[in-house]
Amino acid sequence: xxxxxxxxxxxxxxxxxxxxxxxxxxxxxxxxxxxxxxxxxxxxxxxxxxxxxxxxxxxxxxxxxxxxxxxxxxxxxxxxxxxxxxxxxxxxxxxxxxxxxxxxxxxxxxxxxxxxxxxxxxxxxxxxxxxxxxxxxxxxxxxxxxxxxxxxxxxxxxxxxxxxxxxxxxxxxxxxxxxxxxxxxxxxxxxxxxxxxxxxxxxxxxxxxxxxxxxxxxxxxxxxxxxxxxxxxxxxxxxxxxxxxxxxxxxxxxxxxxxxxxxxxxxxxxxxxxxxxxxxxxxxxxxxxxxxxxxxxxxxxxxxxxxxxxxxxxxxxxxxxxxxxxxxxxxxxxxxxxxxxxxxxxxxxxxxxxxxxxxxxxxxxxxxxxxxxxxxxxxxxxxxxxxxxxxxxxxxxxxxxxxxxxxxxxx
Numbered sequence: 001x002x003x004x005x006x007x008x009x010x011x012x013x014x015x016x017x018x019x020x021x022x023x024x025x026x027x028x029x030x031x032x033x034x035x036x037x038x039x040x041x042x043x044x045x046x047x048x049x050x051x052x053x054x055x056x057x058x059x060x061x062x063x064x065x066x067x068x069x070x071x072x073x074x075x076x077x078x079x080x081x082x083x084x085x086x087x088x089x090x091x092x093x094x095x096x097x098x099x100x101x102x103x104x105x106x107x108x109x110x111x112x113x114x115x116x117x118x119x120x121x122x123x124x125x126x127x128x129x130x131x132x133x134x135x136x137x138x139x140x141x142x143x144x145x146x147x148x149x150x151x152x153x154x155x156x157x158x159x160x161x162x163x164x165x166x167x168x169x170x171x172x173x174x175x176x177x178x179x180x181x182x183x184x185x186x187x188x189x190x191x192x193x194x195x196x197x198x199x200x201x202x203x204x205x206x207x208x209x210x211x212x213x214x215x216x217x218x219x220x221x222x223x224x225x226x227x228x229x230x231x232x233x234x235x236x237x238x239x240x241x242x243x244x245x246x247x248x249x250x251x252x253x254x255x256x257x258x259x260x261x262x263x264x265x266x267x268x269x270x271x272x273x274x275x276x277x278x279x280x281x282x283x284x285x286x287x288x289x290x291x292x293x294x295x296x297x298x299x300x301x302x303x304x305x306x307x308x309x310x311x312x313x314x315x316x317x318x319x320x321x322x323x324x325x326x327x328x329x330x331x332x333x334x335x336x337x338x339x340x341x342x343x344x345x346x347x348x349x350x351x352x353x354x355x356x357x358x359x360x361x362x363x364x365x366x367x368x369x370x371x372x373x374x375x376x377x378x379x380x381x382x383x384x385x386x387x388x389x390x391x392x393x394x395x396x397x398x399x400x401x402x403x404x405x406x407x408x409x410x411x
Contacts (some may be wrong), residue, residue: 090118152223175213198299236276286382294350308409312348
């Protein structure tokens with residue numbers, strides 16, 4: 001089973017972090033003891049240092065990169081520098097958001113890292129970082145660089161990176177056999193046109209896939225415990241309703257759960273996750289999870305020939321046992337780490353709600369409905385208004401039609 005996972009919740013956390021960092025910056029920073037340099041001057045000096053440091057990384061200029069490093073930290077930093085040689089970077093920036101003095105000649109800088117992958121990212125991936133710096137002879141040197149609290153690690157912090165380019169995909173892996181990465185790239189290449197057929201709205205028509213070495217490493221890329229994603233084959237990160245300037249999406253594969261699937265299941269997972277990449281700009285806080293996950297499953301199953309009974313076995317068992325659901329799945333029904341069968345029924349129910357719309361009203365109406373819900377200014381009334389304006393029905397009528405549809409297809 002696949003899903004957006006914490007990718008759907010991370011934008012809210014990122015927004016809160018950004019707000020806190022902004023408030024801290026506005027409040028000013030401690031300049032240390034008497035006679036210390038003004039915080040604004042220190043901030044400008046460190047920003048200039050990090051700008052030069054980032055430029056050296058992009059230019060693959062190792063001497064210039066080393067020049068910003070404290071000698072004790074240089075070996076660790078140069079390991080990352082060399083690992084990044086395998087990653088096709090098109091941008092790398094640090095934006096200092098706050099400075100805390102930790103000693104007479106030491107500070108900790110809070111910064112936002114932004115990077116882009118060449119040929120794939122319209123906007124940067126952003127992540128909070130904490131950098132430790134020390135001053136010697138009037139010059140600052142980096143002594144440490146780590147994720148901010150709650151922020152994810154980056155793939156190259158986990159080991160040497162293997163890069164595989166597909167026709168419509170880029171796959172980056174750590175601790176993975178290159179043949180496996182090539183197979184994932186081929187599946188991602190197949191997913192892109194399949195998604196475009198279901199979602200004709202403009203999107204990048206490319207996908208970036210990260211394949212860490214383990215479940216725990218997957219959790220590290222998401223800033224959460226790996227156990228939260230046990231049994232989840234892949235998730236998509238990204239900022240909802242960000243438009244063309246939103247941070248870039250990443251599909252992150254759970255190598256354990258994905259590896260346990262057959263060919264059909266692997267293709268289904270990557271197509272499902274690619275739908276989330278394609279629909280990101282039209283997915284917002286107004287979009288219920290049953291719609292975002294149901295649409296992704298509908299697009300992934302579209303054209304596969306799988307019947308509802310084959311694709312929704314848990315819900316089919318419930319319907320045949322006389323346990324027809326009374327309502328559409330709620331967001332809480334999609335929580336990871338709970339009842340696996342209940343989670344499966346939630347996904348299956350969302351998929352069949354979207355299948356109903358496509359079958360009864362039409363595929364165009366389904367995509368129009370999805371966009372209309374996401375464009376609403378808030379959750380309250382979003383589905384109700386879109387049902388009325390796009391499908392000319394009400395929530396009560398739609399729920400009744402969905403329940404009848406379940407009985408007909410699964411009973």
